[in-house]
Amino acid sequence: MAYELYYWDGIQGRGEFVRLALEEAGAEYIDVARQSGHAMGTGAMLELMKSKHEPHIPFAPPFLKDGDLIVSHVANILFYLGPKLGLAPPDEKLRYVANGLQLTITDLVAEVHDTHHPIATSLYYADQKDEAKARSAAFIKERIPKFLGYFEQVLQQNPGGPTHIVGDKLSHVDLSLFQVIEGLRYAFPKAMKTYMSNYPGLTALRDTVGKRPNIAAYLRSDRRLAFNEDGIFRHYPELDLAP
């Protein structure tokens, strides 16, 4: 049975981390909010979230339905799917290492979101622009190098070799790192142009993942939406400061 992925239509957002894993593995899945028809579309997603009958409703998209089970949160979905898709380390202990790295990516993504929404998700960007500028400046100066420097060190110290972030073969964390680098390059091209040369391991990882046949085919397909200013990674020239 196909996996059902539930995420907002029109943006890559957090759903993209799950899509990349499903696409790399060639798994059968339905991107529910992007389909039309019975029990499909955004309406069906919202209905499920508000359901009074579901035993375990999710707080927010993305979530994955596998038969009766609903699994919510990106890192949790990838922890669940990893072994099924051949994208988790075979050593069970390393799966907790992978999950720790995935959760560090989760934190980075939340900080990226808050660069354009530092005061309230319910307000427009235009209504928190000054605060967004201050938060972006700190994010670019302090947080990007802190996160990327960390991932580079983990890569370089990986006992399985610096081609992968954990173990000696591709995992969901490598795919997510690819997405984070692409997203940061879209949102903050000035800073990333300067920074990336400091991170040869991450640069190579990004290139390797982007060239994998299933990923490359997905990126060319119309299933891959473009980055845009409704998503998590947004390019606002006024926030794109030089580091």
Next chain:
Amino acid sequence: MAYELYYWDGIQGRGEFVRLALEEAGAEYIDVARQSGHAMGTGAMLELMKSKHEPHIPFAPPFLKDGDLIVSHVANILFYLGPKLGLAPPDEKLRYVANGLQLTITDLVAEVHDTHHPIATSLYYADQKDEAKARSAAFIKERIPKFLGYFEQVLQQNPGGPTHIVGDKLSHVDLSLFQVIEGLRYAFPKAMKTYMSNYPGLTALRDTVGKRPNIAAYLRSDRRLAFNEDGIFRHYPELDLAP
């Protein structure tokens, strides 16, 4: 062998969610940064984080060392410890439900942190007080009821009964919900006084957890630090707005 918990000394912070699980289970553990002696204290924690030899360094505390394995991030630690401490649902599928709920708590805790640090973690609270006021106002008005309303609904719809958030016995998520409610009551007493009557299930869960013998003994012990204004849940009267 005793578990080693690594977390900043002097605050409950994110480490407290792990402590509550270890204390409830009566597990042997060393709170490394709070100890003195060889390979103990905050210095030992920082050294481990910067190690050039460790195969898998963590990004930030808290992290748990179990023999050679380092597990980082609260939800990951609790996912790992849950079955060992008898605090995870026996049904493996429900463990992913538990982890999804735990990660929703993680998100809530990150939002609580940003009520007093909306612009940058590197700046003092005093330097982002106006923005903190704006963010707190939105958090109190929109986010507290959204999160607590969600948890209340999950409790009430739990097929295992509304005494626990998942399954029909105590899990690490129940303990974490206790901590979140205590923290919110400390930080935002005005709002919580108004809100809690809307959430009878959560109120009962909080009372039940607080009375468990091991938890009650822990709360009375000097291992339980008081909430304070260096932690995640801070009480600043100017942010404690009526909802």
